[in-house]
Amino acid sequence: MTAHVSDDWLVVDTGLRPADENMALDKALLLAISESRTPNIFRFLRFEESALVGYHQSPEQELNLEFCREQGIAVQRRLTGGGALIFDPTQIGWELVCRRDALPQGDMASLARKICEAAAAGLSLLGVRAQFRPRNDIEVGGRKISGTGGIMDGDVLLFQGTVLVDLDLPRMLRILRVPLEKLDAHAVSSVAERVTSLKALLGKAPELMVVQKALLDGFRAQLGLSFVRGDLPDAVAALLPEALAKVRDAEWLGINHRARDDMPLRKATLRAPGGTLQAEMLWDKHGNRVRQVHFSGDYFIQPQRAIVDLEAALRNVHLNDVDGIIAGLFEEQAVDGFGLQPEHFATVLRMAAQDA
Amino acid sequence: MGTVRGCEIPEDLLYNVDNNVWLRKEDDGSVTIGMTSYACALAGQIVSYTPKGAGKDIKKDKSAATVESGKWVGPLKSPVSGTVLSSNEDVAKDPGLINKDPYGSGWIAKLTPADFAGDSSELKTGADVLVAFEEKMTTDGFGGC
Secondary structure (H helix, E strand, O other), rough: OOOOOOEEEEEEEEEEEHHHHHHHHHHHHHHHHOOOOOOOOOEEEOOOOOEEEEOOOOHHHHOOOOHHHHHHHHEOOOOOOOEEEEOOOOOOEEEEEHHHHHHHOOOOHHHHHHHHHHHHHHHHOOOEEEEEOOOOEEEEOOOOOEEEEEEEEEEEEEEEEEOOOOOHHHHHHEEEEEOOOOOHHHHHHHOOOOOOOOOHHHHHOOOHHHHHHHHHHHHHHHHHEEEEEOOOOHHHHHHHHHHHHHHOHHHHHOOOOOHHHOOOOOEEEEEEEHHHHHHHEEEEEEOEEEEEEEEEEEEEOOOOOOOHHHHOOOOOHHHHHHHHHHHHHHHHHOOOOOOOHHHHHHHHHHHHHHHO | EEEEEEEEOOOOOOEOOOEEEEEEOOOOOOOEEEEEEHHHHHHHHHHEEEEOOOOOEEEOOEEEEEEEEOOOEEEEEOOOOEEEEOOOHHHHHOOOHHHHOOOOOOOOOOEEOHHHHHHHHHOHHHHHHHHHHHHHHHOOOOOOO
């Protein structure tokens, strides 16, 4: 059976599950779709408390594993790209698992953008102004509310995202490694300027079914998808035990093992005509990449959101590429740093990188 | 050097067009494989590379390495069965090399093929491959590199 744009997608809600079951279901769904054993699937998923790393990440570098062990927080590896994130039962995951020809043509960046714009349109129906932000975040007023990532395997793909319905920020900062030297009240308020939740925006957390409906409406309107709700197909359930054994194997979590010391926290301060600029960053010293950066200091910049957009654009970027990215964003947003220029941001990153 | 819609497609290499990968037979009997410039254009800037380790047996059309671009993960499927001889240390340090030089320093893996004569008979080369990529790009709705 070959699915086409006009075919109904099967909407499956697999409910609250441990992280390993959700990752195994992703594997089983991809296999079932590649073997044409199911129609295209739109899955809603929820997690018992978990920390998930992206496919190419190392849990040792991205997570505070001791805290996870103490607190009984499951650690798993996603099939998809992007950065580490936390899930707890308040959050909603959504994902499309389908044949490539079920979605608009184009390169992978444009496809991700179209999917994110559909999800953002859905979330906006809840009364927030959600929009796509490169690369592959959905944000409201500069604050991230959903992260996404995908896997493309031949002519099948899985693209997934989160919705932060509610968020325990201090707990998140104890689970995920962030580019902040001190995890104090100032750090929490600084991160709160960069991440938000539906509850924080709307005053109360919407019901799960309301969020699901909004997301589906967004995908209907933006991508012309049609949906029918149903149960997890037997063909997928039959593949689950084998997939579960794979993700429970230590080899799966051990892919891309790298030492925590190979991604140190680096810090530098630059006194520039426009003020003082500080960069704290998680630095991939072997790959010469900025993995995550947090800017702070004493300066004025317009628009204010330029700082968080810069931080988003500079995630997992080679040091040789930072100049172009920073200059591009300054031009795109007509940024006025009141004396603070693009080269000052690039310089402070280089200073931090050299702090061996 | 052949070109299809602005994408360089060297005609002296062997290709699995569906999987968007190239293969070069080396004088010592080994093979080198990599991503085509078309695959690079679809993927965008590659930021991560995880190869299968030396000594690992890879079946034809199964993953020899995984790459990531713009939060998308994708396997590079080996056009032939074989055993991994080596992965690319330079690409491990700078995955962007794949985009910069996909047929040269951005190679993905070197393998000792298990049945080169059998597996390679299905691969395309020369003028045929340019026609095949043109057809693929039409099917994919691809504008050009």
